[in-house]
Amino acid sequence: MGELTAANRRWVLAGRPRGMVDEQTVRLDTGERPEPDTGQALAAVRWLSIDPTIRTWMDDRPGYMPPIGLGEVVRGAGIADVTDSRSDRYAVGDLLYGMTGWQEWVLAGPGEQSMQVLPAGIEPGAALNVLGVNGMTAWFGLLEVGAMQAGDCVVVSAAAGATGSLVGQIARLKGAGRVVGIAGGPEKCAWVTDTLGFDAAVDYRADGLAAALRRQCAQGIDLYFDNVGGAILDVCLGQLAMRGRVVLCGAISLYNATEPQPGPANLVNLIPRRGRMEGFIILDYRDRFLPAQMELAAWMADGRIVHAEHVVHGLERAPEALNMLFSGANTGKVVVEL
Amino acid sequence: MGELTAANRRWVLAGRPRGMVDEQTVRLDTGERPEPDTGQALAAVRWLSIDPTIRTWMDDRPGYMPPIGLGEVVRGAGIADVTDSRSDRYAVGDLLYGMTGWQEWVLAGPGEQSMQVLPAGIEPGAALNVLGVNGMTAWFGLLEVGAMQAGDCVVVSAAAGATGSLVGQIARLKGAGRVVGIAGGPEKCAWVTDTLGFDAAVDYRADGLAAALRRQCAQGIDLYFDNVGGAILDVCLGQLAMRGRVVLCGAISLYNATEPQPGPANLVNLIPRRGRMEGFIILDYRDRFLPAQMELAAWMADGRIVHAEHVVHGLERAPEALNMLFSGANTGKVVVEL
Numbered sequence: 001m002g003e004l005t006a007a008n009r010r011w012v013l014a015g016r017p018r019g020m021v022d023e024q025t026v027r028l029d030t031g032e033r034p035e036p037d038t039g040q041a042l043a044a045v046r047w048l049s050i051d052p053t054i055r056t057w058m059d060d061r062p063g064y065m066p067p068i069g070l071g072e073v074v075r076g077a078g079i080a081d082v083t084d085s086r087s088d089r090y091a092v093g094d095l096l097y098g099m100t101g102w103q104e105w106v107l108a109g110p111g112e113q114s115m116q117v118l119p120a121g122i123e124p125g126a127a128l129n130v131l132g133v134n135g136m137t138a139w140f141g142l143l144e145v146g147a148m149q150a151g152d153c154v155v156v157s158a159a160a161g162a163t164g165s166l167v168g169q170i171a172r173l174k175g176a177g178r179v180v181g182i183a184g185g186p187e188k189c190a191w192v193t194d195t196l197g198f199d200a201a202v203d204y205r206a207d208g209l210a211a212a213l214r215r216q217c218a219q220g221i222d223l224y225f226d227n228v229g230g231a232i233l234d235v236c237l238g239q240l241a242m243r244g245r246v247v248l249c250g251a252i253s254l255y256n257a258t259e260p261q262p263g264p265a266n267l268v269n270l271i272p273r274r275g276r277m278e279g280f281i282i283l284d285y286r287d288r289f290l291p292a293q294m295e296l297a298a299w300m301a302d303g304r305i306v307h308a309e310h311v312v313h314g315l316e317r318a319p320e321a322l323n324m325l326f327s328g329a330n331t332g333k334v335v336v337e338l
Numbered sequence: 339m340g341e342l343t344a345a346n347r348r349w350v351l352a353g354r355p356r357g358m359v360d361e362q363t364v365r366l367d368t369g370e371r372p373e374p375d376t377g378q379a380l381a382a383v384r385w386l387s388i389d390p391t392i393r394t395w396m397d398d399r400p401g402y403m404p405p406i407g408l409g410e411v412v413r414g415a416g417i418a419d420v421t422d423s424r425s426d427r428y429a430v431g432d433l434l435y436g437m438t439g440w441q442e443w444v445l446a447g448p449g450e451q452s453m454q455v456l457p458a459g460i461e462p463g464a465a466l467n468v469l470g471v472n473g474m475t476a477w478f479g480l481l482e483v484g485a486m487q488a489g490d491c492v493v494v495s496a497a498a499g500a501t502g503s504l505v506g507q508i509a510r511l512k513g514a515g516r517v518v519g520i521a522g523g524p525e526k527c528a529w530v531t532d533t534l535g536f537d538a539a540v541d542y543r544a545d546g547l548a549a550a551l552r553r554q555c556a557q558g559i560d561l562y563f564d565n566v567g568g569a570i571l572d573v574c575l576g577q578l579a580m581r582g583r584v585v586l587c588g589a590i591s592l593y594n595a596t597e598p599q600p601g602p603a604n605l606v607n608l609i610p611r612r613g614r615m616e617g618f619i620i621l622d623y624r625d626r627f628l629p630a631q632m633e634l635a636a637w638m639a640d641g642r643i644v645h646a647e648h649v650v651h652g653l654e655r656a657p658e659a660l661n662m663l664f665s666g667a668n669t670g671k672v673v674v675e676l
Contacts, residue, residue, distance in 0.1 A: 251606045263572070263601030263606075267567075268589045272402040277616070278614040281609070
């Protein structure tokens, strides 16, 4: 954690990235620590949630949020603790969850500055992961967008990542017939089956992804939860079962592409298979997070959900942490601890 | 119409096509005219419905129906009239609609041989087109799969084709906000606006399809009814409105491809736009055809629906008629009159 000074170290967007984030893209600079006005609280940022979507906000391209402006602090979720308060909502010592940005200090207040006070006893790792964006994305993507049915053969890519690892576990607990993860390398595959309890894992870095998936889902894929796009999406589209559903959650294989990438040739398979493919943004489900969080919290308390955080230490390593999501260096949720 | 002899001229599948259908693919031969058994009727085929899906059945590839076997009569819908009956269901003189195949004579009977007796007074062109597969495909694709809402900006490709021309007209009659057709060449575009009453038509053969569509749908495309796949699908995906829907009906730009074609790069746009893309096969809606047919028939009687048939004369020209669908030589529904 940073020293408590009147300074505020922060990562600002210096240029639009081409490919992975590098020193042309973001710059660590020092601003002034903000002073809380009436109705605001000052909070020291403790953890950053490192999510693939941050990379998409860096491009100057329309998306579900405006792009981060050049010179602005990099946008991102995190947890901060209140050190000074002029607000009735936030008390000194409260842990707050919200859009902290990649910086040491943040103001919580009304409107866009609003942050959520974490209930006592919630572990910050779990708050960012299972009960945070990843858990909510897995839950609503699988159960609402994907309309998972008991007995479904569910396949999820980036299965050793934060969201993917939860998708498979929720699917299992909600009665999926078979849960198959796609991950990169034998260690991750072993973790997905042995620790997370998926029925099978397929290594996309090995040869023969299509054949391996066909062995695992002999009747076809009822629900494919896609975190990666590109070639893996294409293979899964080619193996959809009748009335199969493809949940488009993310496309990490594309976010650093410097040229437009072709889409999946097997898209046309949606016609004879009566398949459905649907994209979503978890923010749309915000009003319905609470019951999902309660069920997930109960499963965690019972030890029925495993979660893992890959902790990177120091604000200065935030860009490196983001790049891990695309190189596949992480297992579980990447967080930066300040 | 063929001479009534004991012979049965018929097109059989001679080989798997590469690209357009040619003399390597289909062979006109002569079999014996079948004799009706108890429970069967013999009918003389009068009209063939020429549909893009026939081309997909010729490939040796899993689809929504088994491929046509080598040496088998080419599968296809049509209208035939009963000349001899040993069935209680079919009387001499009845016009029957069903899977006649590309031949002069067909047996109607129980089970798979079942055919529908057309009510008196229905014009055969309308039966094959508005009240047949094209009308049903347009209706259920637009209203059920696409869940069209009043006020939607609806775009349809192959708008001068049988299905596309009905999609736009049904959309207009059901309260779409704006109906835009995509068609090839100025004549078809003029027909789509002036005769069919679409709000606008865009010529995909001219430069600047994306810019032209953006002008026509300034707020984005709420519903894109896709008959073609390929590059046009890609452009429309790039211009989806929030919660836009893409109905995958067919992909005529791909059916004659001899190499796998890349899918649409703009697929990833489904995520920020919360878009949905869904394929369907009209056979699944068979039990619900009647009310749709009644509404369409009423509109036709009131002159509120325009339909056009492009009639090709002679069984021997059936392969040429099929190829027209892919070269774009037709306006409206292609039928072969025997």
